[in-house]
Amino acid sequence: MSKVIDALSILLILGASLAFAVGVAALGERRDLAALYWLAIGGLVLRSAVELLRPRSSSR
């Protein structure tokens, strides 16, 4: 199970990077709303990866 979670966290980071890249590409094509949307998606995916790694509720 832990291996699946590790793989998921790597996939989430790669997904976040992809979303950021799409956002920057959309910025270059003058699609501002799409750019903001994909950058927000990237931020959320990255946040998910952090939570998956070290949950905030952890007592450590």
Add this chain to the structure above:
Amino acid sequence: MNELGAAQSGSRPSAIASALRPLRERASTILPGLYAWLTTVALPSAQHGASASARVSAVFALLALVAAPLFVNERPRLGRALGIFSFIGLSLLTWVLLGAGLVQNPGDPLLSALGAVAFTLYALGWGSLRRRDAVPEDGPNVIPGQPLQPRLRPLRSTPIVFGVILAAALVTVFLAFRVIEPERALFAHAVAILAAILTITVGARVALLVGQRKGLPPASERLNAVAVPLALLALVFGLGFLWLVVR
């Protein structure tokens, strides 16, 4: 030729060699700096419409770059002031003085990208380097006793995972160079660098902790923690899909 003359002519190459030694030792810093200067400072300054002040500033930037290694061993503060603050500051001054002339060659984003990479390598080269004869344990700030053991030992897969994440993060930075409009390009670069920093920061933590079991909470707790952000993500994806359908 008398003996004195022979000794002087023999000592001249060795004097030149000793003068060039700092440049050789710092080649890993100087060469990227030279490339960065050539591609991003010298080429725009050499254009037809560039002002004389920009050219002078570019030449002084090169002098600061080359002079820095000569002082870095004996007078490290002066060396760093020349190599970091003077070189970067004079390069910035050249760009400011060039004004619109800086973007007269927008058709070659690859060259600009390589220049940015060279500046990164130059910055890395100025990281604190230990001298050859220095022993870290002799430092005055060393705490005596047994060396502290790392809490986690990185696995073999760690560099691979981090390499993949690093490459993915750099894609965004390179995509920013494809933005043509100057105002948008500036914003795109800022966003891309911020995104790359965030991705690499989180990626480094993931790469170090992948495969580790020690000190991590149980899998169920980790999955529960990620439920809320993933639900929010699904909601945003749903809204995006709805927007696509309505549009």
